[in-house]
Amino acid sequence: MWFFRKKVELPKGMADLHNHIVPGIDDGARDMEESLAMLRLFQETGFSTMVATSHLDHPMFSKVQPSMICEGVEQLKQRATQEGLSIELHPGAEVYYGDGLLEKVQTPACMTLAGGSYILIEFPPLDPMPHLKQLAFELSVRGVLPVLAHPERYEILLDRPQLAKDWVHAGWVLQLDLPSLIDANGKAVRKVAQTLLRQRLYGLAASDMHHPDPPEALRDSLEALVRYVGDDEAQRLMVDNPHRIIKGKGIIDFDD
Ligand SMILES: [Fe+2]
Numbered sequence: 001m002w003f004f005r006k007k008v009e010l011p012k013g014m015a016d017l018h019n020h021i022v023p024g025i026d027d028g029a030r031d032m033e034e035s036l037a038m039l040r041l042f043q044e045t046g047f048s049t050m051v052a053t054s055h056l057d058h059p060m061f062s063k064v065q066p067s068m069i070c071e072g073v074e075q076l077k078q079r080a081t082q083e084g085l086s087i088e089l090h091p092g093a094e095v096y097y098g099d100g101l102l103e104k105v106q107t108p109a110c111m112t113l114a115g116g117s118y119i120l121i122e123f124p125p126l127d128p129m130p131h132l133k134q135l136a137f138e139l140s141v142r143g144v145l146p147v148l149a150h151p152e153r154y155e156i157l158l159d160r161p162q163l164a165k166d167w168v169h170a171g172w173v174l175q176l177d178l179p180s181l182i183d184a185n186g187k188a189v190r191k192v193a194q195t196l197l198r199q200r201l202y203g204l205a206a207s208d209m210h211h212p213d214p215p216e217a218l219r220d221s222l223e224a225l226v227r228y229v230g231d232d233e234a235q236r237l238m239v240d241n242p243h244r245i246i247k248g249k250g251i252i253d254f255d256d
Helices: 032-045 066-082 132-140 155-159 163-170 178-182 187-198 216-229 231-246
Strands: 014-016 047-056 088-096 118-122 145-149 173-177 202-206
Touching: 014 231, 032 047, 032 066, 032 216, 047 066, 047 231, 066 088, 132 145, 132 163, 155 163, 155 187, 163 173, 173 178, 173 187, 173 231, 178 187, 178 216, 187 216, 202 231, 216 231
Parallel strands: 014 047, 047 088, 088 118, 118 145, 145 173, 173 202
Antiparallel strands: none
């Protein structure tokens, strides 16, 4: 007997706050055509809004400047309008943690998410990350709220997933990479992601899309999220909190 998987309904008006859609400046979209294909895919999948988060201060893409991200977003917006796409696009960055971070956030243009008060930060994969509590404090006194990119991918959480709760209590908003749910980063990473989802430690989920292939991966990973956490939690992670972050409002967290 055949069993058919029930069709999953995705939340409406989703916002993606981590992707590499700006053409030609990091390891994301290679050119404008690929960026437009990504925009189209997000719009067709039910997204209303995207914040483009090119790598910034990453050792492999050290030439990227915040102004390049803003310029790229402007060019992409113009082309999107010409193509009849209505999805909203804002500039942001995925900032690689380094010594100069606290100084750089003093001039946060084209660096914070949609120009608001949240900043998306990534760490080297093997970083022991002992300084997260202090860093959240240092950023908050400068008026910046930290979002931690894909915690499930950091080696330290594979051994000590309980650290994630300390980070949330210290003020970090944890961002799930959706592809982690469909084993794009390996089974061990998916298990950490599912542990954090069960504990409701994530504040939002995002695609971290670099290229629109395979195109079904976006929908598949969103369906995996809905199946795992249910409609209400998916709404919180894909719609409510991402839009609150864009507007600079506090997120609905795991205690609410
Ligand atoms: Fe990324």
